[in-house]
Amino acid sequence: MSDNQKRILDLLAEKKISVDEAQRLLSLTEPDKDTGTRGPEESAGPKGKPRYFRVQVQPEEGSGKESVNVRIPMALIRAGIKLTSLIPAHASDEVNDALREKGVDFDVRNLKPEDFDELVAALTDLEVDVKGGREKVHIYVE
Amino acid sequence: MNCPPLLMRLGIYGRRRFSLWLPLFLLWPVAAALAIALAPLVLLLALILWPLGLGKLVLLSGPLVLGILCALRGLEVNLNLGSRVLLVSFK
Numbered sequence: 064m065s066d067n068q069k070r071i072l073d074l075l076a077e078k079k080i081s082v083d084e085a086q087r088l089l090s091l092t093e094p095d096k097d098t099g100t101r102g103p104e105e106s107a108g109p110k111g112k113p114r115y116f117r118v119q120v121q122p123e124e125g126s127g128k129e130s131v132n133v134r135i136p137m138a139l140i141r142a143g144i145k146l147t148s149l150i151p152a153h154a155s156d157e158v159n160d161a162l163r164e165k166g167v168d169f170d171v172r173n174l175k176p177e178d179f180d181e182l183v184a185a186l187t188d189l190e191v192d193v194k195g196g197r198e199k200v201h202i203y204v205e
Numbered sequence: 206m207n208c209p210p211l212l213m214r215l216g217i218y219g220r221r222r223f224s225l226w227l228p229l230f231l232l233w234p235v236a237a238a239l240a241i242a243l244a245p246l247v248l249l250l251a252l253i254l255w256p257l258g259l260g261k262l263v264l265l266s267g268p269l270v271l272g273i274l275c276a277l278r279g280l281e282v283n284l285n286l287g288s289r290v291l292l293v294s295f296k
Contacts, residue, residue, distance in 0.1 A: 114279070115279060129284060130284075131283070131284055134281040136277070136278065136279040138275070143273065145269055146273070149265060151262070
């Protein structure tokens with residue numbers, strides 16, 4: 064039994080999800096014997112683990128605005144998250160207050176490298192395109 | 206832990222082209238020697254600051270900063286400012 068399946072059963076035992084939801088989630092985690100397709104953990108395929116986080120800001124053609132292209136190694140983000148353990152408690156509170164003022168209800172003390180790994184795994188097949196105003200923002204991992 | 210970046214490239218491209226490759230690999234042995242020389246002082250500082258709750262910060266900041274330096278490899282920032290292009294990358 065995989066970790067995901069155990070987690071689903073735990074959620075069911077804690078009554079956080081219904082039996083139908085658990086069944087549906089379990090069916091997604093099981094490999095399909097008929098078609099030979101694989102579960103989500105194995106479906107990353109030849110892409111493998113992403114190494115870089117990319118942010119591209121492209122202006123509308125002819126607008127003459129600045130463009131930004133940043134490639135950040137995942138290891139750097141992970142190292143940055145580890146740095147949060149050094150933030151003194153009162154500074155964390157100030158950061159949390161500032162985030163709350165911006166409408167983000169998040170505690171920076173809860174930021175853990177393990178969470179980041181899960182987030183990266185989820186980002187593997189995700190690309191975010193934001194088109195607003197005169198710029199287009201493209202966020203993805205590679 | 207990754208290998209720290211060996212080269213840093215700074216580039217400004219516009220009317221005049223300016224590109225600079227900084228050999229960071231020459232800095233690391235010096236930095237390592239400095240870190241070893243300063244280690245007893247850092248330890249002493251950590252012991253002094255421990256009652257204030259800053260000892261852990263002093264002790265862990267070294268390894269964490271080293272981790273960040275090592276993770277810099279592959280970082281690339283490319284800014285196109287219209288008339289100029291700024292490039293910073295770590296190889």
